[in-house]
């Protein structure tokens with residue numbers, strides 16, 4: 001029995017120093033000092049409680065739980081010689097036979113005098129150092145290297161706003177895996193395919209949590225959406241529903257008419273504005289937001305008030321992407337969160353209020369139309385199948401097995417969080433990429449000519465682009481892939497958070513670290529890509545099988561990798577190519593006189609062109625009806 005009950009934490013009925021990896025590293029010292037003090041006190045004195053036999057044991061709860069009332073006792077010397085005390089006591093403690101608290105008695109002994117306290121600290125640090133060495137040094141991996149930063153603030157004051165570039169620069173000094181302290185938040189940045197593989201393949205489930213920030217929690221109802229919810233049954237349920245009902249081949253086939261209608265409306269409106277400058281990002285954003293809304297609830301926003309909201313949506317979503325990526329002092333110093341020093345929470349709340357209003361209109365439309373639209377249950381695929389109304393479906397799912405037709409506050413928030421995700425994730429990413437592709441094509445006329453030739457060959461100028469043409473447009477596909485390489489929409493993906501400490505490379509990544517994957521830097525690594533800064537779509541023609549969007553090639557990850565890979569990938573892939581093919585096939589594009597192209601970015605979770613791309617469309621199809 002004695003061997004079984006020790007302080008190691010292996011007997012789970014007895015855990016005074018904790019257990020497992022986080023067992024208190026100083027427990028051998030702690031237990032020794034405790035025994036030594038008690039033995040010395042008992043051996044040197046006889047003790048008598050000043051309260052007589054009535055000692056009480058009520059406690060005061062805290063991180064360290066203490067005795068509520070100090071124990072007061074009278075020490076009476078019991079050793080044979082006086083000199084035996086002089087070694088122990090600075091003051092003639094032994095001689096003072098009056099009541100004192102045990103803690104003050106301890107403070108009066110030499111062991112706890114100023115000098116001894118210093119020694120104690122050294123001893124403590126020694127044990128801590130040895131424990132750290134044992135854990136991370138000798139045999140056990142250490143934390144990755146990284147810049148030192150300032151005490152308390154860490155690297156926070158040195159961070160520039162374009163994190164992907166800053167992180168890429170730091171990796172030149174510290175290598176493909178390094179750490180940064182942002183305040184007291186430990187962050188690790190990964191910049192190599194083999195390490196990404198460890199995170200998103202070998203330890204995928206450990207790294208499947210997101211690192212929730214105050215901004216994300218405010219915007220997405222405490223992580224009730226798909227992108228920020230923790231890995232677990234709730235995330236699985238909503239992601240599965242979204243992918244099955246909106247992203248499966250049959251659902252996408254069923255919604256083709258909606259996409260086609262919106263693309264044709266966009267081409268028609270461009271035809272009316274032909275030969276005048278057009279803001280491409282704005283145009284495509286409108287097309288995408290209409291498409292997503294049609295797919296979500298079978299309707300776009302049409303009343304005057306709703307049109308106003310529709311026009312504001314792009315700005316709101318753009319601001320959301322920026323606020324989500326902004327380093328926030330409150331995240332790294334939770335004690336300061338109530339001050340919201342940078343106003344990040346206030347801004348996120350304003351954006352969330354706007355979305356609340358927007359989504360309540362959508363939800364009320366969807367529930368009003370319930371009887372009209374209904375959820376289709378037939379399994380027929382093809383254009384004649386009525387598309388499913390996702391809002392209604394989510395609503396029905398929440399209502400399953402319930403009486404009445406009201407959602408609880410929690411369920412309402414879940415519904416809104418998922419819808420915010422789809423509207424935010426589904427619009428800004430794709431429209432941003434269309435804008436980058438068009439800008440690169442206007443800069444590289446040879447590439448533009450080549451893709452125009454492909455469109456003429458595959459589609460012809462007597463007809464319009466249809467989705468079935470897309471798989472034959474190999475050069476266009478290579479252009480899109482090359483643009484996603486140079487300007488990945490989410491250059492740092494969405495950060496991950498390990499659910500337990502784990503070794504990656506040779507280094508320890510502790511539980512709850514914020515992990516960034518710098519895809520932007522990987523996509524521009526000269527060891528992985530020839531002429532990495534050049535726009536050369538042909539590299540993807542030659543290696544078309546080697547690079548897809550699945551996240552299995554860890555040198556090319558525009559949609560992420562592993563379990564948390566982009567959930568909207570099938571739609572994004574289709575829409576990107578369909579919109580680009582339609583814009584390029586229907587018009588010749590020129591820059592307005594005197595306008596110079598530039599490629600500066602506005603950093604956010606989604607990295608956009610800083611200055612909007614403005615270009616002039618000129619009709620090129622054989623008949624005006626093709627624009628109708």
Ligand code: HEM
Nearest residue numbers: 227425426429489490493494559560561564566567568572
């Ligand atoms: C060009 C377009 C797009 C790009 C480049 C893109 C990129 C990404 C990336 C990099 C991630 C993070 C993956 C990771 O952490 O490994 C992501 C997540 C996500 N994306 Fe996309 N995306 C695009 C379009 C879309 C669309 C159209 C939708 C929905 C309609 C969508 C919905 C989502 C969702 C819900 C997540 C979170 C997945 C999860 O955490 O389980 N995305 N996307």
